[in-house]
Amino acid sequence: MIIAVDGPSGSGKSSTARGVATRLGLRFLDTGATYRAVTWSALERGLDLDDTAAVADRARELTLDISTDPTRQYVIADGVDVTAAIREPRISESVSKIATNLDVRAELIQRQRAIIDDAQPTGGIVVEGRDIATVVATDAELKVLLTADQEARLARRGAELAAGAVTAEQLRDQIVRRDADDATVSQFQVASDGAVTIDSTHLSLEEVIDVISRLAKEAEAAPPRDRES
Ligand SMILES: Nc1ncnc2c1ncn2[C@@H]1O[C@H](COP(=O)(O)OP(=O)(O)OP(=O)(O)O)[C@@H](O)[C@H]1O
Numbered sequence: 001m002i003i004a005v006d007g008p009s010g011s012g013k014s015s016t017a018r019g020v021a022t023r024l025g026l027r028f029l030d031t032g033a034t035y036r037a038v039t040w041s042a043l044e045r046g047l048d049l050d051d052t053a054a055v056a057d058r059a060r061e062l063t064l065d066i067s068t069d070p071t072r073q074y075v076i077a078d079g080v081d082v083t084a085a086i087r088e089p090r091i092s093e094s095v096s097k098i099a100t101n102l103d104v105r106a107e108l109i110q111r112q113r114a115i116i117d118d119a120q121p122t123g124g125i126v127v128e129g130r131d132i133a134t135v136v137a138t139d140a141e142l143k144v145l146l147t148a149d150q151e152a153r154l155a156r157r158g159a160e161l162a163a164g165a166v167t168a169e170q171l172r173d174q175i176v177r178r179d180a181d182d183a184t185v186s187q188f189q190v191a192s193d194g195a196v197t198i199d200s201t202h203l204s205l206e207e208v209i210d211v212i213s214r215l216a217k218e219a220e221a222a223p224p225r226d227r228e229s
């Protein structure tokens with residue numbers, strides 16, 4: 001089984017997808033972490049992020065080991081544990097330059113599909129990102145577009161960061177500007193065909209996990225002909 005969770009920044013995709021995977025005993029893939037790892041590597045090498053060819057070469061060369069265990073997440077890039085480093089504000093500020101590089105996307109989508117295929121014998125995987133239902137795994141049995149009002153998303157991300165770690169302006173950049181840039185290459189603001197929209201603005205994390213877990217069980221029980229293609 002493949003469960004696709006797409007949506008804008010701060011809507012709760014990672015926490016929700018990880019929670020669903022843990023509850024249902026599935027694997028979990030945070031595809032955003034792959035774009036963040038390439039960003040980390042390009043910055044480490046001092047590459048000009050506007051040099052799309054050099055950055056795409058870096059994406060192809062990068063050795064990436066990304067955990068699909070929802071209870072133990074890590075990302076190793078070229079042998080370096082970058083699990084924490086890829087969450088730093090400097091990465092969030094630059095990652096859209098990498099995610100809008102179409103050659104990087106082609107490389108990472110291929111890698112994401114390989115991870116998804118590897119997970120199938122284990123029972124399935126919950127995959128979160130921006131283009132999972134529309135590009136990476138169009139055959140997903142359950143497709144969710146997870147949304148929340150912009151103000152709720154800003155408040156959630158702000159609460160997560162250490163006091164004073166970023167200014168209000170930087171926070172807005174991480175959410176609003178990043179979504180606008182990312183939306184130029186992926187469609188995650190409107191539900192694609194067959195996707196269920198869940199607005200989490202007034203739902204707790206546990207409530208969203210409950211809803212998606214129930215939908216997953218229904219999708220699994222449905223005969224194949226009843227599933228969306
Ligand atoms: N339903 C919810 N209610 C309240 N807070 C939530 C809810 N879902 C997630 N959160 C919190 O919001 C913050 C952002 O969640 P998360 O990182 O999962 O979002 P995301 O969509 O994956 O963001 P990004 O795409 O920017 O990585 C986290 O601190 C998380 O605990």
Ligand SMILES: Nc1ccn([C@H]2C[C@H](O)[C@@H](COP(=O)(O)O)O2)c(=O)n1
Pocket residue numbers: 009031032033035036095096099128129130131132178182186
């Ligand atoms: N499938 C995906 C996943 C992520 N991105 C982009 C969008 C973000 O700017 C960046 C990091 O994602 P996050 O960790 O914040 O979810 O990667 C994408 O284009 N496609």
